[in-house]
Amino acid sequence: MDSRHSTVAANTLLSLAYRSREQKLNKDYPRVLILLTSSFIGTEEGFTAIRQLERSRMRLKLAVDEQLLHNHTAQQLAAKTGIDDIATSAALRSLAPVAADLLFIPVLSLPLLSRLSMLDAGDPYVELIIRFICAGKPVGALTLGSNPGHYCWGEQGLLHAPPGLQAALKNKLEGIEDFGITLLEPDQVNHWITSAQPRLHKQVLTAEDIQDAVTLGRTSIRLSAQAVITPLAADLARQHDIEIIL
Numbered sequence: 001m002d003s004r005h006s007t008v009a010a011n012t013l014l015s016l017a018y019r020s021r022e023q024k025l026n027k028d029y030p031r032v033l034i035l036l037t038s039s040f041i042g043t044e045e046g047f048t049a050i051r052q053l054e055r056s057r058m059r060l061k062l063a064v065d066e067q068l069l070h071n072h073t074a075q076q077l078a079a080k081t082g083i084d085d086i087a088t089s090a091a092l093r094s095l096a097p098v099a100a101d102l103l104f105i106p107v108l109s110l111p112l113l114s115r116l117s118m119l120d121a122g123d124p125y126v127e128l129i130i131r132f133i134c135a136g137k138p139v140g141a142l143t144l145g146s147n148p149g150h151y152c153w154g155e156q157g158l159l160h161a162p163p164g165l166q167a168a169l170k171n172k173l174e175g176i177e178d179f180g181i182t183l184l185e186p187d188q189v190n191h192w193i194t195s196a197q198p199r200l201h202k203q204v205l206t207a208e209d210i211q212d213a214v215t216l217g218r219t220s221i222r223l224s225a226q227a228v229i230t231p232l233a234a235d236l237a238r239q240h241d242i243e244i245i246l
Helices: 007-020 023-030 041-054 065-071 074-081 089-094 110-117 124-134 151-155 163-178 186-198 207-216 231-239
Strands: 033-038 059-064 087-089 102-105 139-142 181-184 221-222 243-245
Touching: 007 023, 023 110, 033 041, 033 074, 033 124, 033 181, 041 059, 041 074, 041 139, 041 186, 059 074, 059 089, 059 243, 065 074, 074 087, 074 124, 087 089, 102 181, 102 186, 110 124, 110 163, 139 186, 163 181, 181 186, 207 231, 231 243
Parallel strands: 033 059, 033 102, 059 087, 102 139, 139 181, 221 243
Antiparallel strands: none
């Protein structure tokens, strides 16, 4: 990947072009955080789904687990996904939901599905997914890596998953769907992005936003007239003398 196709450079140029109009920038170019994990099946389809997003009006950031970084260099992953803005899983604990508008899981591996279904918040991916869900951010996942009934498994000769295994994985998938995660086929990703757009433009000011403003030394926050302000956010704003401008 050369500088002409660098997502880091493109995102930097967009920030400079919009300068202080961050709300407008986020509306025109939503931020998508992509959580990429290693899997024995579904990885190539995940790469393809990411590259489809790379051609859209989105600002994309890739978070990669240690196993993938062990098997691929950052340059190889950038070539496969079209994204050179790459973070390791170790950096996720310092990443707040306000840093992205959507969360996309292109490869829902069996280990990730298992940890997520058990709400294992000790795992940085699971913790981040839970925080995004609870912040009201759209979260979508391609399921073929954890669905032995998918035709991709048959293409690799994995045709004989016993009914008990299929039922157990189906239950886990239904469980995370109940958590608020949208389960996707590869051809459904663009529609999911489009349908999520209205939710992205409804501002919700939370206590976490106020705490971030305090850290940055801000004395005011400007919101759209349709914004929702949580009671705790309003209390913290008064406590820290932060003006909320509608």
